[in-house]
Amino acid sequence: MSLETVVFYIFGGLMVVSSVAIILSRTIIRSAVWLLFNLMAAGALYFLLSANFLGAIQWIVYAGGILILIVFGVMLTAKSPYVRFNARPREIAITALVGVILFAGLSGLMLATDWSAIPDAAPAREVQPVADIGRSLLTQYLIPFELVSVLLLAVMIGAAYLASPEKK
Amino acid sequence: MLEIGLSHYLIVSAFVFCAGIAVMTLKRNAVGILIGAELVLNAANLNFIACGRYRVGGLDGQIAAAFVIVLAAAEAAIALAIFLSFYNSHATIDVDHGDALKG
Amino acid sequence: MTDVYVPWPDRGPKQFRGPAKLIAALAVGVYGAFRLPIRRLAGLILFAAVVGGCVFAWAVSVLLRTVVQVQTHLVAAGEAQAGESISLEKLRLGIAQLELLTPAWLLWPFQWLVVRDVIGVIGALAFVSLLAMYAIWWERKTAGHIQSRLGPMRVGGWHGWSQSLADGIKCIAKEDFIPDRADRPLFRLAPYLCFVPVVIAFMALPFGVYWVFRELDVALLVILAMLSIDVMGVLIGGWASNNKWSVYGAMREACQVVSYEIPLGMSLLIPIMVVGSLSLSKAAEFQQGGWFNWLAWHSPWTFAAMFVYFIASVASCKRAPFDLPEAESELVAGFHTEYSGFRWAVFFFAEYAAMFVVSGLLVILFLGAWDAPWVALAPAGWKDGALWQQLAYGVVFSGPLWFVFKCLFFIYLQMWMRWTLPRLRIDQVLYSCVQVMLPLAMLVLLCSVFWELWLPSSLAAFWVTKVISIVLALIGAVGAIAVLYVAYAGFSRRQALVGSQAVRKPLAGG
Numbered sequence: 001m002s003l004e005t006v007v008f009y010i011f012g013g014l015m016v017v018s019s020v021a022i023i024l025s026r027t028i029i030r031s032a033v034w035l036l037f038n039l040m041a042a043g044a045l046y047f048l049l050s051a052n053f054l055g056a057i058q059w060i061v062y063a064g065g066i067l068i069l070i071v072f073g074v075m076l077t078a079k080s081p082y083v084r085f086n087a088r089p090r091e092i093a094i095t096a097l098v099g100v101i102l103f104a105g106l107s108g109l110m111l112a113t114d115w116s117a118i119p120d121a122a123p124a125r126e127v128q129p130v131a132d133i134g135r136s137l138l139t140q141y142l143i144p145f146e147l148v149s150v151l152l153l154a155v156m157i158g159a160a161y162l163a164s165p166e167k168k
Numbered sequence: 169m170l171e172i173g174l175s176h177y178l179i180v181s182a183f184v185f186c187a188g189i190a191v192m193t194l195k196r197n198a199v200g201i202l203i204g205a206e207l208v209l210n211a212a213n214l215n216f217i218a219c220g221r222y223r224v225g226g227l228d229g230q231i232a233a234a235f236v237i238v239l240a241a242a243e244a245a246i247a248l249a250i251f252l253s254f255y256n257s258h259a260t261i262d263v264d265h266g267d268a269l270k271g
Numbered sequence: 272m273t274d275v276y277v278p279w280p281d282r283g284p285k286q287f288r289g290p291a292k293l294i295a296a297l298a299v300g301v302y303g304a305f306r307l308p309i310r311r312l313a314g315l316i317l318f319a320a321v322v323g324g325c326v327f328a329w330a331v332s333v334l335l336r337t338v339v340q341v342q343t344h345l346v347a348a349g350e351a352q353a354g355e356s357i358s359l360e361k362l363r364l365g366i367a368q369l370e371l372l373t374p375a376w377l378l379w380p381f382q383w384l385v386v387r388d389v390i391g392v393i394g395a396l397a398f399v400s401l402l403a404m405y406a407i408w409w410e411r412k413t414a415g416h417i418q419s420r421l422g423p424m425r426v427g428g429w430h431g432w433s434q435s436l437a438d439g440i441k442c443i444a445k446e447d448f449i450p451d452r453a454d455r456p457l458f459r460l461a462p463y464l465c466f467v468p469v470v471i472a473f474m475a476l477p478f479g480v481y482w483v484f485r486e487l488d489v490a491l492l493v494i495l496a497m498l499s500i501d502v503m504g505v506l507i508g509g510w511a512s513n514n515k516w517s518v519y520g521a522m523r524e525a526c527q528v529v530s531y532e533i534p535l536g537m538s539l540l541i542p543i544m545v546v547g548s549l550s551l552s553k554a555a556e557f558q559q560g561g562w563f564n565w566l567a568w569h570s571p572w573t574f575a576a577m578f579v580y581f582i583a584s585v586a587s588c589k590r591a592p593f594d595l596p597e598a599e600s601e602l603v604a605g606f607h608t609e610y611s612g613f614r615w616a617v618f619f620f621a622e623y624a625a626m627f628v629v630s631g632l633l634v635i636l637f638l639g640a641w642d643a644p645w646v647a648l649a650p651a652g653w654k655d656g657a658l659w660q661q662l663a664y665g666v667v668f669s670g671p672l673w674f675v676f677k678c679l680f681f682i683y684l685q686m687w688m689r690w691t692l693p694r695l696r697i698d699q700v701l702y703s704c705v706q707v708m709l710p711l712a713m714l715v716l717l718c719s720v721f722w723e724l725w726l727p728s729s730l731a732a733f734w735v736t737k738v739i740s741i742v743l744a745l746i747g748a749v750g751a752i753a754v755l756y757v758a759y760a761g762f763s764r765r766q767a768l769v770g771s772q773a774v775r776k777p778l779a780g781g
Contacts, residue, residue, distance in 0.1 A: 001170060003385075008172045012180045019187035019207055028197050029510060033457060035203050036464075036503055038184070042210050043496075045177070046233075049221040054230050054237075056492035058213075061237050064499025066206065066244045068529060071506050073199045073248040075522060077261040087194045095193045099186045106182035111175055118223040128227060130489060130549055133234075136227055148238055155242040162249035 007048055014041040028078065032071050039063040050127045177218035185211035198251045198263050202244060209240045313429040324401075325672065328394065329662065335390070336481055337373055338381040341365040357382055391484045395473045402627055403620040404435040410686050417690040438616075445612035450513050453609065457511035462610065462617035465504030469624040472497035476631050477552050479641045479671035490551045491543065491636075494628060495536060498587060501625060502528050508618070509606035520605030523595055523697050528587050530704045535583040537712040541576040541719045542566045542636040551632075555640030561647035565639040568744035570736065572719035577637045579712050581681075584629035586700070588622065591689035595697050623682075630681035634674060641674035643667065644751075 018038040025031040039062045046055035087095075137145050188207030195201055213233040220229015255261050287295045302309070309316065345351040345365045357365075362375040362382075381387055408423065412430065415422025423431025449458055475490040475497075477483035487493055502525050509521020545566060546554045558564050567577050586593040595605075607618050634640060649668040653660040666672055695703070726736055 005170050005172055008176065012176070015180055016183050016187075019184045019191075022203060022207065023187060023190050023194060027454070028195075028200055028203075029454070029457065029507070031191075031195075031200060031203050033460070033507060035206065036500075038207065038210065040500075042214060045180075045214060046217055049177070049217050051217050051221065051230050051233070052487060052489045053492070054217060054233050056489045056496055057234060057237060059496035060492060060499055061241055062206075062210070064496055064502065064532075065529075066241050068499075068502055068506070068525060069244055069248055070199060070202060070206075071503070071510075072522070072525065073202075073251055075506070075510060075518060076252060077199065077255040087196065091194060095190050098193075099190045102189065103182055103186040106185065107179045110178040110182065115174060115223065118225075120223065127488060131547075133227055133230060136231060137234075141231055144235060148235060152238070152242055155245055159245045159249040162246070162253055 004048065008045070011041040011044040011048070014038075015045070028074050029071070032067065032074055035070070036063060036067055039067060052127050053130045053133055174218055174222040177214060177222075181211040181214040181218070183211075184214070196262050196264055198254065198261050199248075201263065202247050202251075205247075206240060206244070209236055212236060313427055313432065317429065317432050329665065331390065331394070332482060333658070333661075334373070334377065335381055335387050337371060338378045338387070341369060341371070341378060342382060344369055388484075392474075395470060395484065399470060399473060399620065399624045399627075403623040404439065406623040406626070406682060407438070407619065408432065408435045409683075410689075413683070413686045414690045417687070442612050442616045448611055450609050453513040454511040457507050458609075459614075461504050461508030461511055462614045462621070463504070464507055465501055465621040466617050466624075468497040468500040468504075469621050469628060472628045473624070475551075476628060477555065477635070477640070478674050479665075479669075480552075480555075482671045483552060486550070486552050488548070488550045491539065491549045491632070494632060495532075495539075498625065498628070499529075499532060501621070504621070505606050508610065512606075512609035514609055517606050517608050520608070524589060524606060527593060527595065527697070527700055527704075528589065530701060531583045531586040531593075531708070534579055534704065534708040534712040535587055537709075537716055538576040538580040538583060539632070539636060541573055541716060542569075544719060544723060545569055545573065551635050551640075554636050555642075558639045559642065559646075561642065562639070562644040562748065563741065563744045565637065565744070565747075567637040568740050568747055570719065570722050571739065571743065572715045572722055573637065574743055574747075575711075575715045576719070577633065579708060579715065580633060580637070581684075583708060584633065585685055585688065586704070588626050588629060588685070590626070590685050592692040592695045593700055594689070594694060595700060626682050626685060627678055630678040630685075631674070633681060634677045638677060641671060642669045643673050644748075 015038055018034045018041065021034040022031045022038070025034060039058065043055045043058040043063065046052075046058055184207055188204045188211060191204030191207060192201050193204075195204065213236050216229045216233045216236070218229075219225070220227070220232075251261065254266065258265055286292075341362060342351075342357065342365075345357060345361060348365075348368070350364065351357045351361055357379075359375050359379055362378055366373065366375055366378070381390075408431070411434065412422040421430075423434040425431055426437050427433030449455055472494045474484040475487050475493040477486070477490070505524050505528075506521050509517040509519075509524075512518075542554065543549060546557045548554070554566070558566055562568075566573050568574065607615055610618060639646075646668045649664060653664040653668075655661070656664075664670070722736070725732055
């Protein structure tokens with residue numbers, strides 16, 4: 001029963017519990033708070049997987065950026081804290097069926113796959129320096145890096161245009 | 169059960185993925201659907217990084233996850249801009265009211 | 272006397288029941304017995320408590336370091352396996368081999384990482400609580416002195432030093448009040464969403480060479496992440512109060528903090544580029560050697576980045592002149608209007624702790640972390656010598672006390688700015704972020720990139736940069752001496768500066 005096991009079960013359990021809580025939450029702001037716990041737990045799991053840089057980026061961008069954006073969206077479009085949109089029973093039944101089948105299928109597939117065809121990554125247990133990520137972003141992954149920066153520029157222009165007030 | 173391996177992370181990520189799809193289906197609030205999309209992307213990220221850590225491949229898993237995070241941020245920004253203009257024109261955020269093109 | 276309307280029945284003075292009665296009787300008894308010495312020696316007791324606390328913290332850190340040293344020695348010598356418990360006999364053997372003086376029974380409980388981590392967390396929480404309590408007292412004294420009055424003077428005897436303690440007790444004893452149709456779980460959760468991330472930031476912030484909870488290679492990013500997540504607590508607190516003015520305050524605050532994160536991050540990239548690593552311990556190692564090695568004087572761009580970072584950090588802590596979210600004259604209290612008692616105290620602890628964290632980042636990345644300006648004059652061998660040499664080195668030349676002292680100076684600077692400058696409007700705040708700080712930060716970043724690439728290229732260029740760096744260091748030294756002189760001049764003329772309205776004898780009349 002090592003520390004790694006305990007930490008995995010705590011944060012993995014938190015991810016599972018918070019995703020169920022997002023489904024069952026009655027107001028959207030509570031779903032957003034459960035999403036905060038989900039994203040923080042995911043970041044913690046990335047730290048456990050020796051991906052320190054990614055864990056920090058997950059906390060900064062996802063929990064400290066995207067989530068703030070989502071909460072802003074909720075606050076600007078909600079009329080009162082207690083408005084609820086309830087799903088109809090037929091939708092709930094179909095969703096539950098599809099969800100269970102999909103989960104059973106995915107986990108069955110993952111458990112049945114023989115992963116030893118790809119060699120085990122023993123050296124990956126150490127944390128690789130952040131400089132390596134920077135270097136591969138600028139050498140091996142240069143084209144996606146540049147494309148993503150152009151995409152972000154397009155997103156900034158698009159969001160500013162969409163959110164600007166209409167000219168009468 | 170006690171020794172954490174790749175399959176533990178893959179099962180957690182499969183569960184969060186299915187939960188995200190359930191959220192996208194069940195919520196009528198457009199921002200709720202966006203929350204579901206974020207759950208799905210998170211699950212995929214966890215998958216990438218877990219496979220990158222337990223199977224050889226260098227930093228590929230982490231780089232892919234970094235790109236996914238950046239693209240998720242871009243998608244959330246645009247989605248919220250669209251939802252805000254939907255709210256401005258329809259006075260509601262219920263996606264069932266977005267049926268102007270129906271029929 | 273006319274008939275006075277009493278809105279609630281008069282129940283007489285508050286009667287304590289149960290254990291509270293015992294504690295109250297004990298407190299009254301102790302104070303009654305020691306009243307005169309406490310009053311006379313209050314300042315001395317405070318000073319002794321501070322010094323004693325620092326020595327105790329140092330002793331605990333030396334103990335924990337000794338345990339790790341003995342453990343690694345035993346594992347290296349093959350006497351014990353890593354990850355397995357070590358018995359007392361093996362510990363005695365290791366201590367004898369390393370010629371240490373500590374008894375084995377003292378070291379035995381600390382061999383497990385979990386125990387050391389718990390002690391670290393308790394230490395961090397204790398530091399945060401004491402810092403917040405005394406920062407609030409210090410803020411009230413600073414505010415008073417800037418406004419020609421004296422601030423708290425009565426509680427505790429000497430300049431009201433226990434005012435914060437009394438306020439804390441009052442906050443805990445207050446009625447737990449949640450607004451009528453507020454979202455109760457979220458209302459209860461919000462202060463802790465603000466407080467917990469800042470404590471996590473303390474886990475990544477190094478106070479000295481051995482005084483870091485976990486040495487992370489992405490420590491700076493973790494601290495920035497925790498400062499970003501603080502915003503969530505404010506948003507949830509404002510929303511859960513079911514009060515539209517709280518929601519306005521919360522949204523303005525979120526908007527301001529998120530906007531200022533961009534110049535904050537960009538200006539921090541500049542020293543990171545010079546050091547070459549995101550780890551704060553490596554940044555401190557880079558600046559060894561005294562005043563002239565500090566990153567603030569390394570190039571004109573790091574000098575400018577220090578000022579940009581300072582302004583952005585003041586905005587990100589929601590301090591004046593950027594304190595529109597808490598604007599007392601406009602929004603009552605912004606997002607924490609509906610919070611009273613202990614929850615409000617937790618919000619304030621989070622604010623002062625965040626002020627310490629951002630000052631800590633400034634000190635580590637620009638001003639030599641935990642080194643004194645004259646660390647180059649330290650006698651050789653004192654750093655790793657005998658215990659008394661290490662203690663003297665830590666106090667005089669380089670140690671966590673110097674780090675805390677420098678951070679306290681920047682906290683004082685933030686308080687000074689709050690009580691001097693008027694508040695900015697939200698459109699001025701955003702204008703100054705997007706149209707002034709952001710282009711400035713980008714320009715400084717670009718110039719710094721070219722400077723760093725130009726630096727090793729030719730010998731002439733190297734000497735030019737050296738000369739510019741020394742000139743900047745001298746400007747910095749002149750600035751520091753000017754600040755010290757202004758402080759001394761104000762202190763020596765304090766009776767004349769405070770004016771005629773000040774209360775000179777605080778306890779006059781009983």
